[in-house]
Amino acid sequence: MEKLGINLPWLLAQLINFILVLVILRMLVYKPVLAMFETRKQKIQESLDTAEKVKADAAQQQKEFDRKLDDARREAQAAAASAQQAAEKERQRIIAEAQQDAEKIRVAARGELDYERKQMVSELRHQVIELSMLGAQRVIGGNLDERKSRQLVENFLNEVDFGPNGQKAGA
Secondary structure (H helix, E strand, O other), rough: OOOOOOHHHHHHHHHHHHHHHHHHHHHHHHHHHHHHHHHHHHHHHHHHHHHHHHHHHHHHHHHHHHHHHHHHHHHHHHHHHHHHHHHHHHHHHHHHHHHHHHHHHHHHHOOOOOOOHHHHHHHHHHHHHHHHHHHHHHOOOOOOOOOHHHHHHHHHHHOOOOOOOEOOOOO
């Protein structure tokens, strides 16, 4: 082998050195590097698992948020419908109250009109009595007793008894 330029003792020493370096590297470097790679692999896997869990939690929270939002919308619609019904009931109550007030005003106005009509009839009756007495005094010459004249005219008017339209009753 020397003819080929290979020195056997030197080759053996190099081979032993190589094997020694390989064993030392395996013990001192290869195992810690493999452990470091395994630790890194575990950390990456944990990060991926955590990311997946966070993603699932986010999806669950989104579903929960959507459900709560739907519930809130339904509640808002129910509240709006309830408020609308309450407003309609209040409107109907106000209308009924206004109709009752209007009816009371009509009844009061009728009563007042009846009272005023009676007052006017009474006043008209009084004026007719006065005019009748004055006419009778002029015709007879003033010798009639005013008290007797008034009594006669009132008796006549009571017998005639004018109705609400100023017409004689029964005519």
